[in-house]
Amino acid sequence: MKTKKCIVCGNEITNAYAKYCPPCKQGIHRIQRNTSAKVSRAISNGILKHPSKLKCVDCGKKAQCYDHRDYAKPLDVVPVCSPCNVKRGTAIGFGSLGITRQRVKQIYDQGAK
Numbered sequence: 001m002k003t004k005k006c007i008v009c010g011n012e013i014t015n016a017y018a019k020y021c022p023p024c025k026q027g028i029h030r031i032q033r034n035t036s037a038k039v040s041r042a043i044s045n046g047i048l049k050h051p052s053k054l055k056c057v058d059c060g061k062k063a064q065c066y067d068h069r070d071y072a073k074p075l076d077v078v079p080v081c082s083p084c085n086v087k088r089g090t091a092i093g094f095g096s097l098g099i100t101r102q103r104v105k106q107i108y109d110q111g112a113k
Helices: 022-044 082-088 101-111
Strands: 065-068 077-080
Touching: 065 082, 077 082
Parallel strands: none
Antiparallel strands: 065 077
8 A cells, every 4th residue: 555644743654545644643633622712602602703793705605614724823813714714724724724733732731722
């Protein structure tokens, strides 16, 4: 079976559809969950408006979620509709854009606080 490299740490992975090795994937998912929880708390506390009350910054339709461009900045978000969120792709920082396994760990540790 052909192997490829994790886009975060460069370790070899055998799953043909995976972008990340299991440890990096686990760290990234935890970062995403922690960031999502911080946004939910900010909405509950009135710091951010619910995205459904806003317009998508890309197309002007009703927003459905917030998009993160950098998970290290959990409240630096913009409202987008689902199709535009998909078009925007992966947040800056994971793998091909320069994040390292050490940076995943650093963000992971910050999110755990």
